[in-house]
Amino acid sequence: MSRLPHATRAHPDSTAAAQRLLHIVRQTLVELRPAAAQDSPVSLHSVLDSDLGLDSLARVELWSRVEREFGVRLPETLFASAETPGDVLEALLACAPTVVAPGPCGSVERLPVGPRERLAPDAAQTLIEVLDWHVQRHPQRIHVRLLGDGDVPEDISYLALQQGARAVACGLQQRGLRAGQRVALMLPTGRDFLFGFFGILLAGGVPVPIYPPMRLSQIEEHLRRQAGILGNAEASMLITVNEAKLLARLLKPQVPSLREIASVAELSAEPGTFLATRRQAEDLAFLQYTSGSTGQPKGVMVSHANLLANLRAMGTAFRVGADDVFVSWLPMYHDMGLIGAWFGSLYYGFVLVLMSPLAFLARPLRWLETIHRYRGTLSAAPNFAYELCLGKLTDSDIQGLDLSSWRLACNGAEPVSPDTLQRFAERFARYGLQPSALAPVYGLAEATLGVAFPPIGRGLLIDWVRREPFQARGKAECAAPGSADALRFVSCGRPLPGHQVRIVDDQDIELPERCEGHLQFKGPSTTSGYFRNPPESQRVRHGEWIDSLDLAYMAAGEIYLSGRAKDLIIRGGRNIYPYDVETAVGSLPGLRKGCVAVFGSGDPASASERLVVLAETNEKDALTRQRLQQQIRRIAVDLTGVPPDDIVLAPPHSVLKTSSGKIRRAASRELYERGEVGRPGRPVWRQLLRLAQSALRAQLGRAGRRLLSALYAGYFWALLGLLGSLTWTAVVLLPRLSWRRRLTGAAARLFLRLAGIPVHVERLDRLRRQEVRVLVANHASYLDGLLLCAALPPEFSFVAKRELAGQRIAGPFLRRLGTCFVERFDLQRSAADAECLATALQAGQSLLFFPEGTLSREPGLLPFRMGAFVLAARADVPLVPVAIGGSRMVLRDGQWFPHRGAIQLHICAQLLAQGPDWLDAIRLRDSARAELLQHLDEPDRLLLAG
Structure with a gap:
């Protein structure tokens, strides 16, 4: 459990405690916003968020300072419930002083994890089938361990989840839920959310998770913010906590589709029998809303097929198994917590240790302690969480911590700071954390969750x-x-x-x-x-x-x-859309209408984004400006749930606009970050002119680069067409094969030189000795054949697919160059072609293969066909891998717009098969693949495919 760095004497009287507390609050405000702190008078009745602008991240700092100063441990529930310093004082006086006893971080508890082998329902087509699969095989296995405020966790097995969900589903069906109807779920992380979500699925509905209010006193304002989402989803029901039910009824006039509001307990108590509904892979699994309520709500449609495809791809990339333990405090309404943590554990059968987001925010150490206690192997968080652990935890806090079990620490959902991760790796290395565990990831709701993951165990790049x-x-x-x-x-x-x-x-x-x-x-x-x-x-x-x-x-x-490229602001893992706040703030009397810009600005101290509101006003009176700032802060909290980090009341013409009157948020941010908003003595027209010049230069530069690229592409194809037609004619007419090959090589070199594509060939000397060989080259671009003609000696015959032989232009040209054709689909003819190739080798003809058989726009070495390696093994001739680098970037598959770029060819050392057998050919193939990968800056697609 958490330990305070020191204890103090018994509590003083309430007056002295109040003064000390208010001093801490003022000091926190001054450090948070030095320029605006004087405009925020602090009293015991000041509202922490709307009056003082303390968001959840600022509260973490305030809580830790209060606990250190008074030598107490505040209840974690206070983090969510406290609205004023007076609420904190009341709890403070009720707490007994805590005496710190240094010692180990806590005992280790081994969870009953599954076997090391993969334990996943590969044939399942829906999330419901995934749960059924696990219930049939191990109904009593722990699926989720819920950590509440007490020391006794609650374990939920697969069977318990199914039974709890069926009770909810029965209640929904009794209340008239029909298949495909949307049901909103506004519940905190916990048992009710798990049962409620799956209950909606089992009843045939579509869950719509929306985040719950941090404090119950904010339910009314929070529900008003969610009305846009509920209306867009046409939610027929809302499942929420009992305290919100009465106020939620106020939503019905704004959301005509909403006809039922109930708690999980009420739905579970409904009499009746659950009727299973059949769901298909393409049916909606849930709606993931990514935007606020007052603008255009954007609900990402996630089907069961989307969801399972993403889970399988992520699991393959990170090699997860039933022996893993995922520790998560991520909110369940967020895709990283819902899909990555919960659904990932559900699919792969590993245990999910689930704690409340508020527990982490109130005391960040609990996250690391939980990993220590349960020997967590997987966990994920936005960048701000790693920064909190660095900034708020002292060495005495983490004494005895053991993070050696943590093999995968994902960082995503907001911009990743290299400085944060480097410092995190360095500080916690002494506590067992392997630097290779840190894994910056990229994803978004439109891709279900994950898009790109790093190779496992690599660490930071x-x-x-x-x-x-x-x-x-x-x-x-x-x-x-x-x-x-x-x-x-x-x-x-x-x-x-x-x-x-x-x-x-x-x-x-x-x-x-x-x-x-x-x-x-x-x-x-x-x-x-x-x-x-x-x-x-x-x-x-x-x-x-x-x-x-x-x-x-x-x-x-x-x-x-x-x-x-979008104006989205990510603050503490939460998405904020500027237009919502700009519209509401712009309607305040005293501000210039339509002259408000809301943007995010990088904060080096927290490695996160600061929410900035820039508003124009003519008001000079200090009290009036203070009132305006408080109103802006209240509006921002009402709309987004977080207060602005900075509110700038600027003179007219400070908010930059386009000629059509649209807010130029990026340009306004640039002005703000340079400290030039409202700066006296500098005319606004000069600021505008400088920004306009900068924008014009950038725009002209982009336009010029696009024009040059288009001109180069036209030149590239015109040059290829001219030289190609001349070469084709000469090849058809020349009588000798050696002449035709030499001419083709010279024409290829001329084309590459005139196209401005430098080709660097390494270790060509390995091919100068006259000897029969089999060459195998990776295939990244349609330029590869031309490159090899330009770089290699002319004695090699290409081996190509038979479909090319029948083409009107390519067929005659390739035949005149002595190309050998092979059948890929007709097994009988393919065997005959293989015999012809073997005969060519015996006659002293060297052959060149593309063993991948095809090419792809994606980077990576594709699986190899066995033909070249079987031939080399049986004929007992050397096999030489040739690595081609850079050609994919010059001309990708499916992209007919070429780019300038340098190309490298590396002639690898020759390989010899150990014998003529099939296994010898396989070993030769694997050796050649390893050689190519060693000289290519591309991944192995075999590994990526699992």
Whole structure:
């Protein structure tokens, strides 16, 4: 359990305690917002969030200071229930002083985990079938261990979950729920949420999780914020806590579809018999809302097929099994807590140790203590959680902590700070945490959850890039690690198995590596769109791709997030949409209507984003300005649930706009971060002019780069068409094979030189000796054949698929170059072709294969066909791997827009089979694959596929 660093004497009287408490609150405010602290008078009756602007993260600091100062341990429930310093004082005076006894962090409790082998329902098509599968095989196994306020946890088995859910489902059906109807779930993390969610599924409904209010006193305002979501979902029922039921009835006039409001206890007590409903893989599993209520609510439609595809891909990438233990405090209304923690444990059969989010916020040490106590192997959190553990825990707090069991510490849901993770790894290494456990991940609700994960056990991969080229042109040019004027980005890994990612420009043209652009993705986890919101669904869909609205670049197949193309603000893991707040704040008397900008600004101290409200006013009176700030703070809390970190009342024309009157949030943020908002003595027109010049330069630069890229693409294809047609004619006419091959090689080299594509060949000397060989090369681009013609000696015959032989243009050209064709589908003819190839080897003809048999736009080495390796083993000839790097970035499969880029060819050392048998050929294949991977900056797709 938590220990305080020191104890104090018995409590003083209430007056002295009140003065000490208010001093702590004032000091916290001054450090949080030095410029605005004087505008926030503090009393015992000040409301912590709307009056003082203390959000949940600021409360963590306040709580720890109060506990240290008074030598007490405040109840964790107070974190959610306290509204004023007076509430804190009342609890403070009721607490007994705590005497600290240094010692180990706590006892270790071994949970009854499953076997090391994989324990998952691979044939299940719905989440309901997943639960049924586990109930049939091990009904009494612990599924979830719930940690409450007391020391005694509550264990929920698979059977208990099914029985509790069936009771809820029976109550829903008795109240008239029909298949496909939406049921909102506004419950805190706990038993009722688990039973309620699955009860909705079993009854045939579609769960709609929405986050509960932090404090019961805020239920009325909170429900008003959720009316937009409930209306968009056309929720027919709302399952919530008893305290919210009466106030929830006020929603009925705003949500016409809402006809029932009940608690889990009431539904479970309904008499009747549960009737199972048949659900299909393509049916909705739930709606995941990603936006607020006053704008256009966006409910991501997640089908059972989407959900199971994502769980299987994530489980494969991280090699999870039934012997894992997942420790989570993440809220259940958030996709990382709902899908990653709960559904992941449900699918793979590992134990989920579940604690309340408030327990973590009130006392961050509980997260690490729980991992220590239950030997947790998996856990995940946004970046701010790791930063809290660094900033709020002293060495005496974590004495005796053992994190050696923690093999996977995921960091996602908000921008990842390399500094935070490096410091976390360094500090907790002495407590058993392996640096390789830290895993920055990338995902979003539109992809169900996960999009990209790093290789397991690798740890952090940080890319240092030169600042000026990146900020000016979006080019992520490498910089020396530790460079003072360099930017750092953290790799989020590679796309999950079966999923694809691409980086495109504004015209959806795929960009080469190390170029910043829009990140788009596709795969079996991708949503079909937003519920009852066709405009937003159409806005993010680009053919079969979905625009993440994030900016990123790729390097060596790794994804580096660099920013956001959307105005979304992520504060403490919560999504905030500026338009909602701007509209409401702009209606306040005393502010200039339509002249409010809300944006996020990076906070180096917390490695998170600060919520900033910039509003124009003509008011000069100090009391009036103070009143305006308090009103703005109350509105922000009402709409978003969190207070702004900074409220700036600025003179007219401080909020920058486009010519059509739209708020320029990014430009206003830039002005704010430079400290030039309302600065006296600097004319606004000069600020506007400087920003306009900067924007114009950037826009002209982008337009110029797009034009140059388009011109290069036209030149590339024109040059290829001209040289190709001349070469084709000459090859058809020349009488000797050696002449035809030499001419083709010369034409290929000329094309590459004129196209500005440098080719660097390493260890070509390994092919200069006249000897019969089998060459195998990786296949990344349609340029690969041309590259090999340009680089290799002319004695090699290509081996190509027979479909090419019948093509009108390619067929005659390839035949005249002595290409050998093989059948891929007709087994009898394929065997005959193999005999012909063996005969060619015996006659002294060297052969060149692409053993992958095809190519893909995704980075990675595909599985190999066995033909080349069987031939080399049986003929007892050397096999030489050839690694081609960079060609995929010049011209990807399915992308006919070429890019400039350098290409490398590495001639690997030759390999010899140990014998002519099948197993010898397999060993030869594996050796060749290992050689290629050693010289390629691409992943092994065999490993990614599991």
